[in-house]
Amino acid sequence: MPDPIASNKPWQEVAASLQAHRDATIAAVRTPLPPLPSSIPRNTMGLAAQLLTGDEVAITETAPEALLSQLSAGKLSSTAVTSAFLRRAALAQAATNCITELLPERALARAQELDAHLVLKGTPVGPLHGLPISVKEHVTMGGGLKTNAGFCAWAEHEGPNALILNYLWDAGAVFYARTTQPQTLMHLETSNNIYGASVNPFNTALTCGGSSGGEGALVGFRGSCLGIGTDIGGSIRSPAANQGLWGLRPSAHRLPNTGTTSTMMGEEQIVPVIGPISTSLEGVKVFTKTLIDQRPWLKQPDLIPIGWRDDVQWLKKNDKGAKKLKIGILSDDGVVRPHPPVLRAINEVVDKLKGVDGVEIVEWKPYKHDLAWDVIARLYFCDAGREELQAMEASGEPPRPLTKFIIHENSHVPKQAYTAPEIWKFTRDRDSYRTQYAEHWNSTGGADGSDMVDVILCPVGPGAAPPLDQSKYWGYTSQWNLLDYPALVFPVRCTPPHLVLPICI
Template sequence: MAWQQIAAERRAHRDASVAALATLSPPITVPSLPDEKDLPRHVYRIGRDALTDREREITELGPTRLVEALAKRVYTSVEVTRAFLKRAAIALKLTNCATELLPSLAIERAESLDAHLASTGKPLGPLHGLPISIKEHIGLKSHDLNAGFCAWVGTIAERDAAILKPLYDAGAVFYVRTTQPQTLMQLETSSNLFGETVCPFNRDLSSGGSSGGEGALGGMRGSCLGVGTDIGGSIRSPAANNGLYGLRPTSYRLPMGGQSATMLGAEHIVPVVGPLSTHLPGLSLFMSTVLASQPWLIDPMLVPIPWRDDESHFPLNAVTGRMKKVKIGVMRCDGVVMPHPPVTRAIDEVVGKLREYPEEFEIVQWEENEAAEAWDIISALYFVDGGEQERSAMAASGEPALPLSEWILTQPKVPKPPGHTIDALWRITGQRDAFRERFLARWLKSGIDVLLCPVGPGVAPRLGTAKYWGYTALWNLLDYPAAVFPVGVVGEQDWGSWTHKDPLSDTDRENIKLWDPECYIGAPVGLQLVGRRFDDEKVLEALNIIQGRIGLPFADATA
């Protein structure tokens, strides 16, 4: 079958999953929306206005508040699930963010949860009735598992992915699966199966990748908690591009089994699974729920570390009553690409507010000078087979390699097929380890608790232009946990002349050319907080303290 026919059939399946909403009892009616050619740049408000007040109320609650309301029977699980199914269908039409809805599966699950609560008087678990969205290549039993490749359509998951079982056992409702790019190795979400997923606050821009469907859906508030994956920025890029919170955990904390991708089993750069959420507490809720199931008793690769949020990393001094200072390193630029004005402004604003509390925060500058080497190392380790599995998966259906797939596969340090020799792989792995040792020594010498830095060289990029991964891939190379948080939107304050005129590199020269403030108006601005390996809890605690001081500047942007 030609790849074009495969793609047409998958899109028809997706349309049928939306149409199935009308067959529920009572039916869910998705309102008429403008044709794609008639849509404005900013579509969030269009989607929001298509809902009832009650549906808006439900879908705009954070995950922790929503599960509390469900446990208290303020809402039923069926009512909540129906609201999120409707909002997800609207988000799909406006941003192209989903591969399928799961109405029958979700409603049946919600009904069983309502029955359990009615009969026992107790919620099933900490996620009782909470709708959770899933990136498509995370396997869902009996459903398609194509990972963005046309030739892989028709591969059916034999079981749920390992990350889903603890969520399900805790009471989650799975109701929608979201888009990912061809190869899963893009910082945007484009595939021959479903096309491009866009940012709801500016449709000219990318939703990010590779968890870009999760990003756009969350940005539209069609999900309050979703599951993504990350090997070079694939959780953090979509979180930043869509005004969300996202966590790239330390590897080997959460289970990875049951996912579909090329190069499964590679150990040189390890992908991770993690959460995206509309609210910061959703990240801890996700992590604590999964780790409470002790997944290391099933997956022997996992490190047996429970979620350690019962003791503070920044405790109060018993004598002074003051909290231990949070020492924050600030990286404004990685020495390779100077971020666009909205990003540097956001850093300056956050740092300026934190400096108002010298008894709580100590700010130090972090000068980065090894980011170029980091990219050389990690790009050499992404495709140790020279990209043969990627190209074979595309060639099997004849689908063309999309531009950003071709770009990453032809990076200078990616070997030609058949890939690295064993000697070369050992050598580059040794370079990785030496880099990690040097970086750790610098971190320890600085004495910082966490590091604040950009998520990328700009905000959500124009489609087809996301070609610099350095600000996110650095932390994958180091295997450091990193959390993204929203800090505002691009506005007229960013329209002044940009004084950065002398490129730091050829990549920086291209990034300078991309800056045009009118192109990015309305786009969310996100920043990244990073900690040392296995300091996941410390990162989120520090972020919670920081956010308590800087507030929630993105809240008004979505209204």
């Protein structure tokens, strides 16, 4: 846990200073944006066509895999692509309040270096050559940059690059934007006392999700095509869903996550993970494969040493030898029934899948998802929220509404920190539930278990993006954090479903 700021400044003054810094970094983007409309519409997605050049719109609305193809072939320069995303990110900030700082000087220097390398050597630096990637702010970035993680008292904290940034840098990435997260990092929305609330670019009266909500809003606005988020209860999947994006929550200990800044560092009951939010599935794939191909377990030894696999040998075969995929449909977790638009989206996907050769659709019966929340909610704040409360008290900042909800109004948070035997007991409850759920999954394969479900399709949440301060049901995402199953969000119109696998990704 970082030391608080070494001053007696009120939290309001700290917030004003960080906002001024953010605004200065946006003002440093060249060419400056033209004047914004006097009234920004609730749906901000039309602003780019009004205020950016045609080339900038075209670049920023191109999928990451297409950009990478053009960048590696020299058909687009990294300088041009980075400049376009810097300007669209600046506009995204005006529309959604999603940026903590832009990095125009260092990003363009990096882009020019990569362009020069391609001209000189004739080959790209790596699989991410020249691609701008945005970064959630609590993923620590070196070179003197600060990392507040949503707390005013941490405004002066800094450290070296998080390990994941070093791998992405070696692969040719350009870091150009840092994005907002909520106070405590434990909201399915994004608001803190430094920057206020980040909102949804499709409807600014609604939340962009959280805790990687700045990433969600930026990528949703197309101010980024690929960004880094983190997830302990839905923090990648919620923003991806709310903006109609692709988002991957990998298994724990799969991608390098050392070097982030947060409270409760070192807790092992519910392990946070790091992963991508992207405008395309190929963006998710290239991000994940690029990291795994560099064997990050050699530098972070707790990572699972399994290389990238393109094959699908785990899929069963039908009696004709063709691959077969058995999908369980979980439309309702038995705790909170989804709204009609969510159920409609699930049904539309199911109708499409029924016509796909080699796909079998079955109903998935949820197994004690109410118990799952009881188990995971007890494990989120084993110290009774002490570190979060201390971080807020250090500057005198007040708790945000969803901080009050998850710490003060959560009956599962103890009044005093658990003792070691209590933590052990609740951890055994976690492992017992995981075992029971595995047995439930195995039972879908019949007596011999040979034909069990391969993947579950389910909602990301009970509704579309909610109004601000109302994201209070975590069950559709935290369920899979408790089980530590990988989960991928993908868009279906404006209501994305959720794919969950019982294997390591």
